Amino acid sequence: xxxxxxxPLDEATDDDLxxxxxxxxxxxxxxxxxxxxxxADGAATVxxxxxxxSHPADKRIFLxxxxxxxxxxxxxxxxxxxxxxxxxxxxxxxARRKRLGLSEIPPxxxxxxxxxxxxxxxxxxxxxxxxxxxxxxHAPEERVARLADAGGEILTAGEQMVDLTAALAELARRxxxxxxxxxxxxxxxxLIAENLVDQLCLTVAPLLAGAGADRIAVGRAxxxxxxxxxxxxxxxxxxxxxxxxxxx
Numbered sequence: 001x002x003x004x005x006x007x008p009l010d011e012a013t014d015d016d017l018x019x020x021x022x023x024x025x026x027x028x029x030x031x032x033x034x035x036x037x038x039x040a041d042g043a044a045t046v047x048x049x050x051x052x053x054s055h056p057a058d059k060r061i062f063l064x065x066x067x068x069x070x071x072x073x074x075x076x077x078x079x080x081x082x083x084x085x086x087x088x089x090x091x092x093x094x095a096r097r098k099r100l101g102l103s104e105i106p107p108x109x110x111x112x113x114x115x116x117x118x119x120x121x122x123x124x125x126x127x128x129x130x131x132x133x134x135x136x137x138h139a140p141e142e143r144v145a146r147l148a149d150a151g152g153e154i155l156t157a158g159e160q161m162v163d164l165t166a167a168l169a170e171l172a173r174r175x176x177x178x179x180x181x182x183x184x185x186x187x188x189x190x191l192i193a194e195n196l197v198d199q200l201c202l203t204v205a206p207l208l209a210g211a212g213a214d215r216i217a218v219g220r221a222x223x224x225x226x227x228x229x230x231x232x233x234x235x236x237x238x239x240x241x242x243x244x245x246x247x248x
Contacts, residue, residue: 001057001241005233012234017064018096020232021201021243027177030168032073033199034181034188035065036216043209044185044216048081057236058203062182065201067093069106069180071132071171075187076112079123084108086127105129106180109155109171111187113162115139119150127151134167136160164194189219192226198246200228206238 001017003009009016023031037053038044046052054062066072066087074084087105089097094104109132110117117123123131124147133152135144138160148154157167168179181191191197202216228244235241 001060001234001236003232003234005230014064017061018068021061021064021068023068023178027172030172030177030179030196031198032168032179032181032191032196033065033069033201034183034191034197035062035201036183036188037203037205038216039205039207039209039213041208041210042215043213044183045213046207046209050082050183053203053205053207053209055203055205055237055239057234057239057241058205061201061203061234061241063093065180065182066106067096068100068102068178070102070178071176071180072106072108073179073181073187074108074110075184076110076117077186078182078184079108079110079117079121081184083122084110085122086129086131102178103129107132107153107176109134109176111162111164111167113139113158113160115143115147117147117152119146119152124150124152132171134162136162162190164190164196168196183216185214185216185218189217192217193220193222195226197226199231200242200244202242202244204240204242 001012003012037050089105107129111134113136115135130151130153133147134155136158157163227247229247231245232243
């Protein structure tokens with residue numbers, strides 16, 4: 001993997017990538033990084049999944065994002081579509097997190113206003129860390145109870161819609177400030193609308209998907225666009241790994 005900008009590197013090492021993608025050192029509240037992959041013509045998925053747009057270099061950065069985070073944030077639709085389970089680790093990745101003062105494995109925090117998740121899915125049955133279910137007061141009580149019985153930690157934020165600002169504040173209160181959001185498009189759209197995105201890691205795949213697929217952000221429109229600053233560019237096999245940060 002080559003780094004093209006800001007410092008050209010013929011081969012970016014793991015140490016280089018850790019430095020490039022590091023979270024800010026001093027955080028008083030949550031800091032949200034969003035990871036996405038898209039085709040060259042802007043599609044977020046091919047046949048409703050992101051796998052066809054991915055590449056080993058992209059997956060390397062995807063896993064690094066998990067390694068550097070306190071918590072992985074994801075929407076319920078993505079959990080269902082991609083068959084999410086608990087985060088995995090290796091000896092090397094455990095050592096990295098220990099060196100950085102992080103827990104051994106980050107929890108998966110799932111946003112679902114109605115708590116529509118399967119308590120028998122791998123998210124609950126194939127994990128070493130209980131998932132956090134971010135839901136609302138309006139979610140059916142029996143559904144929430146089943147998820148709690150399956151081992152989920154319930155975080156209620158909002159009445160009918162999930163209040164993402166309140167949810168992130170509660171995660172930060174629990175010490176989960178470094179947030180690695182893995183989608184999907186509806187959750188990303190809401191984070192943009194609430195001006196909660198601090199960094200976007202976007203992989204552009206050398207592929208034309210054609211009409212029909214969603215963009216990487218959908219849903220509620222914003223009253224104004226959010227300005228970003230380009231922070232780094234990496235490249236491998238035609239795939240561009242772009243990193244943008246909130247413009248101060």
